[in-house]
Amino acid sequence: MLEINQLKITLGSHALAYQQHISSGNIVTLQGVSGVGKSSLLLCIAGFIRPTAGSILWQDTDLCALAIEQRPVAMLFQENNLFEHLSVLKNACLGAEYRSTKHAEATVTEAAERLNIADQLHKLPTELSGGQRQRVGLLRTLLRPEPIILLDEPFAELDSQTRAVAAQWVADIAKQNNKTLLLVTHQEEDVKKLADVNWLLT
Amino acid sequence: MKLTNLIGVLFISMICSVTLLAFYGLIAFSQQGADLTLLSDSYFHAILLFSIKQALLSALISTVLAWPIARAIYYFPTIYLKRTFLSLSLLCFVLPTLVLITGFVSLLGLAGILTPFLGDNWSLYGLHGILLAHVYMNLPFAVRALHNQLQNIPDTSWILASQLKFSPWQRLMLIEWPALRGNLSLIFGFITILCFNSFAVVLALGGGPQSTTLEVAIYQALKYDFNIPEALTLAWSQFAIAGLFFMLLYRSSSVPWLAKDANLKQWLPRLSTTNKVLFSIIYAVALLFILLPLASLLPGLLATKYSSQLLFNIFQSLALTLALGLGTAVLAMLLAYCIMLPIRNSIIVQRQQLQNILQWLANHTLIAPAMVLSVGLYILFLPIIDLDELGMIFVVLLNTLIVLPFAIQQIRSRLIQFDQDYAILYRSLKLSFWQRFTIEWPYIKAVIFSTFALVLLIAMGDVAIFSIFGSDHLKTLPWLIYQYAGSYRINEASFASAVLLFVYLVILLNIEKVKSDA
Numbered sequence: 174m175l176e177i178n179q180l181k182i183t184l185g186s187h188a189l190a191y192q193q194h195i196s197s198g199n200i201v202t203l204q205g206v207s208g209v210g211k212s213s214l215l216l217c218i219a220g221f222i223r224p225t226a227g228s229i230l231w232q233d234t235d236l237c238a239l240a241i242e243q244r245p246v247a248m249l250f251q252e253n254n255l256f257e258h259l260s261v262l263k264n265a266c267l268g269a270e271y272r273s274t275k276h277a278e279a280t281v282t283e284a285a286e287r288l289n290i291a292d293q294l295h296k297l298p299t300e301l302s303g304g305q306r307q308r309v310g311l312l313r314t315l316l317r318p319e320p321i322i323l324l325d326e327p328f329a330e331l332d333s334q335t336r337a338v339a340a341q342w343v344a345d346i347a348k349q350n351n352k353t354l355l356l357v358t359h360q361e362e363d364v365k366k367l368a369d370v371n372w373l374l375t
Numbered sequence: 376m377k378l379t380n381l382i383g384v385l386f387i388s389m390i391c392s393v394t395l396l397a398f399y400g401l402i403a404f405s406q407q408g409a410d411l412t413l414l415s416d417s418y419f420h421a422i423l424l425f426s427i428k429q430a431l432l433s434a435l436i437s438t439v440l441a442w443p444i445a446r447a448i449y450y451f452p453t454i455y456l457k458r459t460f461l462s463l464s465l466l467c468f469v470l471p472t473l474v475l476i477t478g479f480v481s482l483l484g485l486a487g488i489l490t491p492f493l494g495d496n497w498s499l500y501g502l503h504g505i506l507l508a509h510v511y512m513n514l515p516f517a518v519r520a521l522h523n524q525l526q527n528i529p530d531t532s533w534i535l536a537s538q539l540k541f542s543p544w545q546r547l548m549l550i551e552w553p554a555l556r557g558n559l560s561l562i563f564g565f566i567t568i569l570c571f572n573s574f575a576v577v578l579a580l581g582g583g584p585q586s587t588t589l590e591v592a593i594y595q596a597l598k599y600d601f602n603i604p605e606a607l608t609l610a611w612s613q614f615a616i617a618g619l620f621f622m623l624l625y626r627s628s629s630v631p632w633l634a635k636d637a638n639l640k641q642w643l644p645r646l647s648t649t650n651k652v653l654f655s656i657i658y659a660v661a662l663l664f665i666l667l668p669l670a671s672l673l674p675g676l677l678a679t680k681y682s683s684q685l686l687f688n689i690f691q692s693l694a695l696t697l698a699l700g701l702g703t704a705v706l707a708m709l710l711a712y713c714i715m716l717p718i719r720n721s722i723i724v725q726r727q728q729l730q731n732i733l734q735w736l737a738n739h740t741l742i743a744p745a746m747v748l749s750v751g752l753y754i755l756f757l758p759i760i761d762l763d764e765l766g767m768i769f770v771v772l773l774n775t776l777i778v779l780p781f782a783i784q785q786i787r788s789r790l791i792q793f794d795q796d797y798a799i800l801y802r803s804l805k806l807s808f809w810q811r812f813t814i815e816w817p818y819i820k821a822v823i824f825s826t827f828a829l830v831l832l833i834a835m836g837d838v839a840i841f842s843i844f845g846s847d848h849l850k851t852l853p854w855l856i857y858q859y860a861g862s863y864r865i866n867e868a869s870f871a872s873a874v875l876l877f878v879y880l881v882i883l884l885n886i887e888k889v890k891s892d893a
Binding site: 247 | 810
């Protein structure tokens with residue numbers, strides 16, 4: 174269970190408040206108008222923003238007391254998810270411990286094939302389109318072992334067909350590995366396709 | 376605190392301990408502190424004023440003259456030998472002072488090639504000789520730094536300016552000046568500190584008590600009078616004033632003068648013929664200024680009587696110079712990288728004050744008088760260990776401390792840039808130190824190699840520290856040049872200088888290659 178209790182974040186003069194309990198293994202879509210604090214909540218769970226009050230409990234452990242590196246969280250940011258000077262494959266293998274390089278490459282390639290980016294793996298990120306970059310980041314985030322996955326507008330740059338493929342892959346991997354997933358989206362189709370719970374922030 | 380940060384803090388503490396030990400060595404030996412009565416002495420006021428005056432004038436002339444030269448090579452990118460000019464500019468900055476002084480003496484000394492054309496009153500010695508040498512070393516540095524700043528102006532600014540039909544004045548004030556403004560004061564401050572602490576130039580060209588700086592006065596107080604209280608007063612004063620300059624300087628970021636030259640400017644304002652001619656003249660004068668002292672080594676080179684003993688001496692010294700330089704450079708790079716770890720962390724967690732303190736402590740050897748460090752440690756360790764046997768280790772260690780601020784300054788921007796771009800990402804990926812390093816390495820490789828070569832060159836030019844800890848049977852090449860020049864064997868000095876110059880050029884060309892490959 175992920176419990177967000179009386180959580181308060183202050184950004185300048187703007188105060189944001191959150192309250193929600195999410196069952197383990199659930200997919201929660203986060204919606205709300207721009208500036209309502211969707212990304213800030215994800216950044217706070219990941220540890221990049223410090224809350225002014227409240228707590229975030231995961232299996233009864235307060236995440237706020239843990240360093241970023243100790244939190245059981247994998248996050249996909251809206252942008253800047255890739256090291257520009259490393260190959261796509263190398264980027265995709267980061268953040269998870271594989272048995273061997275061969276195993277890492279096989280796992281990544283299999284996922285990349287489902288996301289239609291297998292032929293991009295040996296390129297540099299600068300050679301990829303926005304949508305391809307986003308899928309590389311998405312792939313890496315979902316393959317990481319952390320039980321909590323935070324995705325900040327993961328399908329924003331994808332066309333509708335690719336979006337459907339990527340969303341299905343996310344749902345499959347999340348359910349298969351019992352991941353608790355929070356996903357920011359503005360699209361109703363993502364909510365319909367993925368959400369166990371839709372959390373509308375106001 | 377993470378282990379990696381702890382190692383960095385440990386290294387910073389070690390550097391500070393060396394400085395403290397050196398001062399302790401002097402204080403313990405004399406059994407008294409600084410002689411504070413000196414502060415009201417007119418001799419002290421005179422050298423203090425002269426130190427500040429020559430430093431400010433050197434920095435002012437270098438910075439002001441560098442601007443038109445930097446503009447010339449920026450606005451006229453196809454100008455003849457531009458890349459060579461930029462490489463030579465780096466050479467001037469790292470050139471061993473003794474090579475430069477040998478060149479200046481051949482050119483403008485008593486029997487110099489140009490001296491007959493300069494009138495009866497001309498003398499290379501005194502304020503203008505010092506200014507000339509300081510400007511020679513620092514003007515090209517300023518040109519490189521300003522040129523790099525100009526290269527950072529995005530093409531879109533020029534496109535917009537031309538679309539909005541900006542006048543040359545508007546271009547200058549609205550585009551060029553904002554790009555340079557921040558760095559002009561940094562460059563000025565950096566040169567001021569270097570010239571304020573200048574030793575070899577002032578010692579060689581100072582010309583008597585009217586033209587003495589604090590650093591030289593410390594040397595004289597220690598070498599001739601062995602007056603430690605006086606040396607301590609002078610040292611503390613130098614430390615305080617240079618420290619003040621340094622604190623002002625370090626409030627901003629470092630000057631990226633080794634940065635890769637972006638040669639792919641697509642868009643620049645079109646130059647009129649008048650401007651092209653004007654820029655060509657400015658550039659030619661600058662090139663001549665850089666080349667003349669180097670070319671003036673040639674007559675001595677041709678007049679040298681080559682013997683196998685001379686060649687053996689020179690190449691043996693060269694081998695020692697390279698070995699000591701390499702040891703220093705490896706150690707300095709290792710320290711610089713480790714020291715940057717806690718500094719980077721303090722930037723990431725936004726602890727500005729901690730960052731300033733760590734940076735100041737890590738770089739304090741830029742302002743600590745090298746003579747005090749060397750003599751203080753020498754006195755302290757003389758009764759304890761055999762310095763004849765272990766002197767070379769001290770040469771490497773002390774040179775490491777002297778070149779460390781340059782190493783930190785050069786790698787700092789790139790490492791901070793990496794953190795700015797990727798800190799959130801690598802923290803989110805929970806990478807181990809080693810994983811992070813392997814990702815970081817391709818990003819910083821070029822700057823690490825070019826900085827390595829730079830600190831190697833600076834360390835290879837050392838004379839001051841070797842003069843205290845060096846041995847009589849093993850000599851470095853700069854020390855050999857000093858001995859040849861001191862015994863009026865100017866031809867041999869010119870030959871040895873030319874060999875050293877050649878080695879410097881080879882290393883410099885490699886720096887440029889590494890940067891262009893990156």
